[in-house]
Amino acid sequence: MSSGCPFSKSSSAGICPMKIDNQTVQQARNGGENEEHKDSGTISPKCPFGYDSETFKLGPLSCMLCRALLYESSKCVPCAHKFCKVCVSRFKDCPLCGADIEKIEPDDDLQTTVDKFIDGHARIKRFQVSEDSKEVGNEQNNVIYGDVSMERGAFLVQQAMRAFHAKNLESAQSRLNICAEDIREQLQTQGNTQELCSQLGAVLGMMGDCCRALGNTASALKYYEESAEVLSKLPAKDLELVHTLSVSLNKIGDLRYYDGDLESARTYYTRALDVRRDAIKEKSNVSSQIVDFAVSLAKVADVNRSLRNEDAAIKGFQEAIHRLESLKLNSNDAVLEQRRLSVLQFLHTQITDKQSSVPNSSA
Template sequence: MSSGCPFAKTAPVGAVCPMRSGGDVDKHEARGEDGDRSQNNGSETVPAKCPFGYDSHTFKLGPLSCMICKALLFESSKCVPCAHKFCKACISRFKDCPLCGADIDKIEPDSDLQNTVERFINGHARIKRAQVNADGSEIQEQKNVIYADVSMERGAFLVQQAMRAFQAKNIESARSRLSLCAEDIREQLQSLGNTAELCSQLGAILGMLGDCCRAMGDAGQAVDYYEESVEFLSKVPAKDLELVHTLSVSLNKIGDLKYYDGDLQSARSYYMRSLDVRREAAKENSNVSSQIIDVAVSLAKVADVDRTLKNEAGAITGFQEAVELLESLKLNSDADESNLEQRRVSVLDFVRGQIEEKAV
């Protein structure tokens, strides 16, 4: 799963979660704990704290987080007899409570706690609210109310929680959060149309959903998500290198799944599409080392399929072109490019090995 957040560029410096237990967030008065308000360029800043314990600076979630995966609880479950609570998928891997060490006799669902988690999600990051009078009536003058603690909007928050859960192998949790995020974006697409920002966000989310399905062994659903990811990312102008990379990776992942399924011609077709995307990006950004390495990786993938298809001449040509690209790439010795150098050497060793294998 990609570590980049597709919402990073649009997240405002914002405010606190307006969610209140058992209430309608749209009707809450925009006030702090002491009722004071301060003026800031025509907007109200509310120094309130989230009643559920969310802190946007440390990203702590208080009692709504799972100690094991560090993300929002999903299918909240209680250990018996110690009563400590975790995600069902997380605690199911243990025989003893990881918090207190007590033997786990059984695991019971905690629907009340999960309902609280869902209310938190539904109310989280509803950042802009109309200003209201003390009696609850709306003030006619248009001003934004910004809650002072939330640094991420709903989409970015859900992606963050999904990535935490995915890294902890709580795949169902990650898929659930990403699915909710995708639904939100689709609603915006219906009202705003296919803007570049929304298409790029949805394309990235769909790619992550594909990763979830792939991790769960559902190759067919993974391909569907990757293909839809490609569809939306292809609508975005190829100027953002991160989005170009995401597009090419989605194409390669479809190719990988087709390859493992034995559909070699289809796999080669997707690998070639990825190679074409990367060649074009490298042509426009010849000074970006990562683009050159990406092209070499795609050349190696196409060559590998060619060899399996008994097209040895085509395979050798592809491997040799990859070697030439990587050998001509000169990276600085500073820390910023040290990881790239390790990747370059790793790919170079692989493609050289493929050429030497045939020579032997």
């Protein structure tokens, strides 16, 4: 059994935006082009700049280097090709035409256009008439927004992940901030639904990753803690939720560990272990969950060794080894098999070399 990204439900195709690149997303909801369609509650589903999630790939609003929407749009002089500031600053020659870059100038007008595109991306205006307004003959309607083929949050996450993988961290952080603000607004109007809380927890975790990559440990810790707080209140039945929660807890543990607070690190590692232990009790046939569980065992065991609790450490390492050696994967799980073998190698090293005490932070 597999679970979906918390944003996959927001895509009409049910696809995780983290895995979407240039593939087409099926358009699901169409608004009427004519005035007569107002009776059904919708008007034309047009982005202010003519794009929706299906048609928008790479274009004049994209950086050809990170493949995400432009952030701090900058123009190379003299060739005038445009990229994100962070992306193009790594080059001495224009990466598109090869011309020498004499200087880089901000393009504020283009960035304004990009920001407007993000603000109005692929939204349908929907009109709702309340019962009260019908009774009094009030024709003024409340406007709410929907999406054509991919929800705004899923689109923002997609753009953030493109930027993050290209190491344009400020761009990724900016898009995730907008996404988090959107979700918080929805929580205020719709209440703490499981879907919205799951999405917020995932976005907060990604924001923590951005801060950590930027060297801002304090902010990273804050976002991971908020992510864990939000997700821990939800029923731990969805595998994606379990994974996101346990990863956030482990990352808090990692930061505490590297800061020298071993007791606190063990507390968070143990919480992650308990979450994963409960998950494999419910779904013992999910191979990725078994590997995650073994990683958590290794983390708790490693910090126990650092705290000079050697018996507990050896017990944890041995249980993790037993779990992984008992796991049989098919040929289609090559990536997971590689991870299983990597973790096994680490565990065997811990058994034979008691001097090694750095926690594995791959999960």
